[in-house]
Amino acid sequence: MSTTFTLRRSHAALWWPLQSEEGVVKFENKVVLGDHSNDMVTRHDQFEVKFSCAYSQPEVKTVALKIKDSSVVQTITAGDWSFTLNLKVYLDAGRTTLVEENTELQLDQKVWVALSTDDLDEKLVSIVTKSCWATSEDDKDAETKYELVVEGCPNKKDDSVEVTGNGVGVSNYFSFNMFQFTGQSTDVYLHCEVTLCVEEDCKPDCSGAEKRRRRRRALYPAPSSAFISMSWAQ
Known part of the structure; x- marks a missing residue:
């Protein structure tokens, strides 16, 4: 069973909070799609996607x-x-x-x-x-x-x-x-x-x-x- 989304007007919001712990740098992101015809209310479903990427923290050597x-x-x-x-x-x-x-x-x-x-x-x-x-x-x-x-x-x-x-x-x-x-x-x-x-x-x-x-x-x-x-x- 498949689902089809019909989007007439959309808005994408991006956030990039950075976290660092135990030698790993982690970027977290999410995309929010929805109808922003009115800033206070909306009459359409909003679609939110969250994702993240993790990288080994670069080693900085001090001489x-x-x-x-x-x-x-x-x-x-x-x-x-x-x-x-x-x-x-x-x-x-x-x-x-x-x-x-x-x-x-x-x-x-x-x-x-x-x-x-x-x-x-x-x-x-x-x-x-x-x-x-x-x-x-x-x-x-x-x-x-x-x-x-x-x-x-x-x-x-x-x-x-x-x-x-x-x-x-x-x-x-x-x-x-x-x-x-x-x-x-x-x-x-x-x-x-x-x-x-x-x-x-x-x-x-x-x-x-x-x-x-x-x-x-x-x-x-x-x-x-x-x-x-x-x-x-x-």
Whole structure:
């Protein structure tokens, strides 16, 4: 036996309440068909269909990273200069909260990396962070690397990088958002090349204008270059 419905005027009402329990996401829905010639009353049967769909709730994984040796101190001899270079990582722009070894950092979280020395007279010399880059292995010359600071300026391809105070004293810092290499080890190694400058104006030109080769060689004298590294991992 079959039943035939004749519908002259109809109205379909849809609701999508969302429920989540025990790892399952459930959508519930119903369709109501009826004559809405009068908003208060109806003289025709209403037809209601209820249905639902259930899906496994997507698993969201949170990656917590920890910086190994978040404070690195290295004694450097560069040319005629000898000084102690400090590299520290902070959680705030004011550089008041130091990242500790047990501090968990999330992907895309911003951190501030400060490089400084107490052994040099800023009236005579300035330190310039020439470049900083990350590798997936403990080798600053590794083939796979991600640049953060390039020729003293933020990498233009990464909007999260900012460089402050570079070449204007015996300390400077830069910031970037935490990351890890795609499809590789969770270990990330950060390397920075620091140089000394005895010029009156040591601040790198990050305006995008073409730099004169002679000025760049004077700003970054090869004998005064030094490297410092740190790392973080999951």
